[in-house]
Amino acid sequence: MTILNNPFSLLFITSISLFLFRVILIKTGFIFTFKRKWHCIKDCFHVYQFFKVPEFSESMQRNQLYYKVLLYLHSLASLEDSDFTNLFAGRKPNEILLRLDTNQIIEDDFLGAKMYWINQDKNLVLKIRKSDKRRVLQPYLQHIHTVFDEFDGRKRELKLYMNVVDDQKGRWRSVPFTHPSTFETTAMESDLKIKVKSDLESFLRAKQYYHKLGRVWKRSYLLYGPSGTGKSSFVAAVANFLSYDVYDIDLTKVSDDSDLKFLLLQTTAKSVVVIEDLDRYLSEKSTAVSSSGILNFMDGILSSSCGEERVMVYTMNGKDHVDPAILRPGRIDVHIHFPLCDFTAFKTLANSYLGLKDHKLFPQVEEIFQNGSSLSPAEIGELMNANRGSPSRALKSVINALQTEGDGKGGRCGRKAVEESGEPSGVFCTEGANAVKEFKKLYGLFRVKSNRKSPSFNLDNDLKSGL
Numbered sequence: 001m002t003i004l005n006n007p008f009s010l011l012f013i014t015s016i017s018l019f020l021f022r023v024i025l026i027k028t029g030f031i032f033t034f035k036r037k038w039h040c041i042k043d044c045f046h047v048y049q050f051f052k053v054p055e056f057s058e059s060m061q062r063n064q065l066y067y068k069v070l071l072y073l074h075s076l077a078s079l080e081d082s083d084f085t086n087l088f089a090g091r092k093p094n095e096i097l098l099r100l101d102t103n104q105i106i107e108d109d110f111l112g113a114k115m116y117w118i119n120q121d122k123n124l125v126l127k128i129r130k131s132d133k134r135r136v137l138q139p140y141l142q143h144i145h146t147v148f149d150e151f152d153g154r155k156r157e158l159k160l161y162m163n164v165v166d167d168q169k170g171r172w173r174s175v176p177f178t179h180p181s182t183f184e185t186t187a188m189e190s191d192l193k194i195k196v197k198s199d200l201e202s203f204l205r206a207k208q209y210y211h212k213l214g215r216v217w218k219r220s221y222l223l224y225g226p227s228g229t230g231k232s233s234f235v236a237a238v239a240n241f242l243s244y245d246v247y248d249i250d251l252t253k254v255s256d257d258s259d260l261k262f263l264l265l266q267t268t269a270k271s272v273v274v275i276e277d278l279d280r281y282l283s284e285k286s287t288a289v290s291s292s293g294i295l296n297f298m299d300g301i302l303s304s305s306c307g308e309e310r311v312m313v314y315t316m317n318g319k320d321h322v323d324p325a326i327l328r329p330g331r332i333d334v335h336i337h338f339p340l341c342d343f344t345a346f347k348t349l350a351n352s353y354l355g356l357k358d359h360k361l362f363p364q365v366e367e368i369f370q371n372g373s374s375l376s377p378a379e380i381g382e383l384m385n386a387n388r389g390s391p392s393r394a395l396k397s398v399i400n401a402l403q404t405e406g407d408g409k410g411g412r413c414g415r416k417a418v419e420e421s422g423e424p425s426g427v428f429c430t431e432g433a434n435a436v437k438e439f440k441k442l443y444g445l446f447r448v449k450s451n452r453k454s455p456s457f458n459l460d461n462d463l464k465s466g467l
């Protein structure tokens, strides 16, 4: 009693009690529970309005706003305060990304109003006080657009989408697209490279132009040529050049023509949609999609509603056995031939793989190429890679491989030429030939060997610089 009568003791006990109470509040999470209850009580005195942003529209098209909002929410600091957050490894070393989990609520402040986002399965729901709605809703949505555009302006993380079978959450699965191929690393005629780049650049700027013409804002390319000539690498270079995502369609996983349409519907703008080895699918009939299904995919009415701002790419080993309807003028905008390696392509490869701009063996290589080439850039690149420790050895092994792997006649004749020149190249000759054979086995290159003598890259259709 005497202690309680003493004001100093009383003050001391009160301070200790308050301190302990604070510690309990903070350490136990009681304060969070209290805050939550308080919110519930406050909610009873406000009327809220809800706005749903679904991932897909009624016609199963992807809703761009959904992705914009999701990206915006992932940029908010308050994401860390959500009860349950997913953690993912980022692209940079040691980078960790936070991602909202389903049924979690994230808070945002805008112009003094509280905005709540609820992540439901395939929907994002905005909860906002009715009294704030008229004042803040429009500016808030505009703010989300601006943040997204700023983010998109910086180099965004590209994605590679692949179609899967029987998936409940949509037909596309994505992984980060990290293919390093660029136009600089692709060996092709420099004139052609410049034309393709300017065609893509003018396509990017031509939205109004296409619409004035009543055309869908898309551009399609057919890449054809033997295996290992850089068709797939070219697709990656296009995607990196445009900063577009890639949708790679595996036709064996498409159940019928309408399924193919459905897949196209689910692609997003700013993307490269690719069908690789189209000729093989059609000739082997390894897909349930018909030729007319492919034609509809290429230019069907569907593309007018969801084909905007897309680059479509089809690759083939050769055009010979393909339905002429697919190749008819006007259907695919640009045809690009990918030939076997020529001297120009060789020099680009030597520069990339060996850091060589010139070498005393170059004239010899050029002479061999003048008789026609028998190897693809992939094969020559692999020989250079295997001998990258010694540029001279790499070049000799390329020379020997070109001579040995020539069309029989070229092989014998070439080897003789080397032997006559007194070069100690017998070893390289065998090594080169074996290396190429091994490489061919590895990459399944023993298949089609058509178009062996393909003198240069060419565009079947002139690229229209006006577009």
Ligand SMILES: Nc1ncnc2c1ncn2[C@@H]1O[C@H](COP(=O)(O)OP(=O)(O)OP(=O)(O)O)[C@@H](O)[C@H]1O
Pocket: 185, 186, 187, 188, 225, 226, 227, 228, 229, 230, 231, 232, 233, 234, 317, 338, 345, 376, 377, 378, 379, 381
């Ligand atoms: N023109 C080229 N320039 C630079 N590298 C090339 C070129 N062609 C092929 N390569 C190299 O060879 C490898 C295989 O090339 P790629 O997969 O692009 O060939 P492809 O034409 O798509 O073959 P396929 O018809 O078998 O699919 C790649 O790793 C690439 O680096």
Ligand SMILES: [Mg+2]
Pocket: 231, 232, 233, 276, 315
């Ligand atoms: Mg390929």
